[in-house]
Amino acid sequence: MSVVPPGPPALDIDDSPTHEAPPPVEPPAPAGPRAGRALPCTVVLVGLMGAGKTCVGRCLAKLAGVPFVDADAEIEAAARLSISEIFATYGEAEFRATERRVMARLLERPPLVLAAGGGAFMADETRALIARRAVSVWLRADLETLVARTAGRSHRPLLNSGDARATLAALMERRYPVYATADVTLDATDEPPLATARRAFDAVRRHLAHSLSCPSESSP
Numbered sequence: 001m002s003v004v005p006p007g008p009p010a011l012d013i014d015d016s017p018t019h020e021a022p023p024p025v026e027p028p029a030p031a032g033p034r035a036g037r038a039l040p041c042t043v044v045l046v047g048l049m050g051a052g053k054t055c056v057g058r059c060l061a062k063l064a065g066v067p068f069v070d071a072d073a074e075i076e077a078a079a080r081l082s083i084s085e086i087f088a089t090y091g092e093a094e095f096r097a098t099e100r101r102v103m104a105r106l107l108e109r110p111p112l113v114l115a116a117g118g119g120a121f122m123a124d125e126t127r128a129l130i131a132r133r134a135v136s137v138w139l140r141a142d143l144e145t146l147v148a149r150t151a152g153r154s155h156r157p158l159l160n161s162g163d164a165r166a167t168l169a170a171l172m173e174r175r176y177p178v179y180a181t182a183d184v185t186l187d188a189t190d191e192p193p194l195a196t197a198r199r200a201f202d203a204v205r206r207h208l209a210h211s212l213s214c215p216s217e218s219s220p
């Protein structure tokens with residue numbers, strides 16, 4: 001009789017939304033059919049580690065007058081563990097399962113700017129939900145930019161062992177064709193994050209103006 005070795009334990013997360021930030025004070029309402037709504041649906045920033053999702057996302061939320069949520073921070077708050085601790089104790093598969101669950105919950109909330117973790121958009125289920133309920137923006141960065149921006153930081157477990165440059169290059173190969181399916185693609189440059197956020201805001205508004213309706217309005 002073969003004995004199946006026990007896998008890592010399942011991660012127990014607090015699914016209550018109590019750790020979420022309260023909505024900000026409403027900005028002045030714009031005139032027109034979208035009056036009172038600074039952004040009609042959630043914007044999800046996707047891209048590799050170091051692309052600037054968290055940093056640019058925070059600026060974009062201020063510009064758009066909606067809350068900012070970082071998916072990794074939500075996962076950490078729900079698990080009461082850092083991303084590195086989750087990887088070390090429970091393994092990557094359990095992290096990914098938690099990430100899918102947290103993303104689904106965040107995508108049910110009223111419009112916000114959501115900085116996804118770099119791997120979130122690779123899950124079919126999450127990508128399908130984003131397509132239905134949000135506008136996705138890929139912050140596309142070259143390898144040099146990603147290496148420079150992630151160097152010397154230890155909070156990304158995938159880059160903590162081996163050659164970070166080689167890991168990022170391999171991830172680019174695997175993930176860029178999938179990130180390329182996002183609604184909007186923006187190149188990450190050396191400009192200040194606020195300038196990238198302004199470009200993102202303009203591109204999202206253009207995208208919404210050209211699509212028939214906001215995804216969150218056309219599907220339940």
Ligand SMILES: Nc1ncnc2c1ncn2[C@@H]1O[C@H](COP(=O)(O)OP(=O)(O)O)[C@@H](O)[C@H]1O
Nearest residue numbers: 048049050051052053054055149190191192193
């Ligand atoms: N123009 C820029 N846009 C975004 N991030 C920048 C820029 N220049 C430098 N950075 C730095 O690069 C890092 C990007 O990290 P972060 O926003 O956490 O990326 P991600 O969430 O995509 O992994 C931050 O330390 C940020 O300060």
Ligand SMILES: O=C(O)C1=C[C@@H](OP(=O)(O)O)[C@@H](O)[C@H](O)C1
Nearest residue numbers: 048049050072117118119156157
């Ligand atoms: O690309 C990935 O698989 C990951 C990206 C990280 O988020 P950032 O992209 O915000 O660094 C974090 O979710 C985790 O370390 C795994």
Ligand SMILES: [Mg+2]
Nearest residue numbers: 053054072115
């Ligand atoms: Mg981030």
